Amino acid sequence: MKEQKTLSEKESLELITSMIEKVKSSYHETGIVALLWGSVVAIASLVNYLEIEFSFELGFDIWLLVLFALIPHVIISMKERRLKKVRKHEDDALDAVWLAYGISIFGLVAYENIVPSVAGSSIPSIYSLFLLLYALPTLVTGLVKKFRPMLIGAILTYGLFIASCFTVTKYDVLFGAVAALTCWFIPGLILRKRYLEQRRTHV
Amino acid sequence: MFKELDPILHSQLRLAVMSLLIGIKEAEFTFIREKTNATAGNLSVQVQKLKDAGYIEVVKQFKNNYPQTICKITPAGLAAFEAYVKALQGYLKAGK
Numbered sequence A: 001m002k003e004q005k006t007l008s009e010k011e012s013l014e015l016i017t018s019m020i021e022k023v024k025s026s027y028h029e030t031g032i033v034a035l036l037w038g039s040v041v042a043i044a045s046l047v048n049y050l051e052i053e054f055s056f057e058l059g060f061d062i063w064l065l066v067l068f069a070l071i072p073h074v075i076i077s078m079k080e081r082r083l084k085k086v087r088k089h090e091d092d093a094l095d096a097v098w099l100a101y102g103i104s105i106f107g108l109v110a111y112e113n114i115v116p117s118v119a120g121s122s123i124p125s126i127y128s129l130f131l132l133l134y135a136l137p138t139l140v141t142g143l144v145k146k147f148r149p150m151l152i153g154a155i156l157t158y159g160l161f162i163a164s165c166f167t168v169t170k171y172d173v174l175f176g177a178v179a180a181l182t183c184w185f186i187p188g189l190i191l192r193k194r195y196l197e198q199r200r201t202h203v
Numbered sequence B: 001m002f003k004e005l006d007p008i009l010h011s012q013l014r015l016a017v018m019s020l021l022i023g024i025k026e027a028e029f030t031f032i033r034e035k036t037n038a039t040a041g042n043l044s045v046q047v048q049k050l051k052d053a054g055y056i057e058v059v060k061q062f063k064n065n066y067p068q069t070i071c072k073i074t075p076a077g078l079a080a081f082e083a084y085v086k087a088l089q090g091y092l093k094a095g096k
Helices: A009-025 A032-053 A064-083 A089-114 A126-144 A148-164 A169-202 B012-022 B029-036 B040-052 B075-095
Strands: B026-028 B056-063 B066-073
Touching (some): A009 B029, A032 A064, A089 A126, A126 A148, A148 A169, B012 B056, B012 B066, B012 B075, B026 B029, B029 B066, B040 B056, B066 B075
Antiparallel strands (some): B026 B066
């Protein structure tokens, strides 16, 4: 492609369209990480089902497979990142969603191991799980919008979630109040202040 | 009265670079060269012109001990590109 060529208006529009198309067609995920997790979780779930259904034990926890899968995941992700020549706008948002998901899964595993089970169908210390959910969209919003107050709120709420696994429900609810204030109310006040200042300057 | 087309953008290679960068966050110099089929020397000159105009940001860094050049469009570049496309549409409508 030469710089000197004079373009007609039509040629300019055609060039813009073709370049946008080139970007679209040049960027595909390898799918290896999705294949890894799809197969590992499917195998672990299936084997776990068979253990329950046919009352046998493998002698080790099949879900440890998931833990081991983290190693190839990290290696593959680093390799893919090295080879990537283009970064799209949605990449940051998707990274934030998957990070929040990873933390949530880790939190659920921690909850399962820390909170003692009780008889009946009710979920013990269920408010802990709500705290985990409160943090999820807050973390994603904080990362995508690069909004520090929400990031702090989310991190604090993850801390409250861990603490809530060790406390009785009445304190979990109290933690919920703190989480709501730090995740949304305080960031909301900051956003409101910025908005009003912006409106004042535009009047 | 027609708006004059931005001379910085109304050049084949510079327009191609801006069109590549418009829909993405950032791209490596090698990616742009591959997609535009331009020579490294020519592309470097045009990238520099876009940078001087404030339309793109160029970051030079090292990745795995190799030099890496990252290009990304700036808000000024985005506004100029939008104005350029609008002006083009005006010309094309008038030509119909």
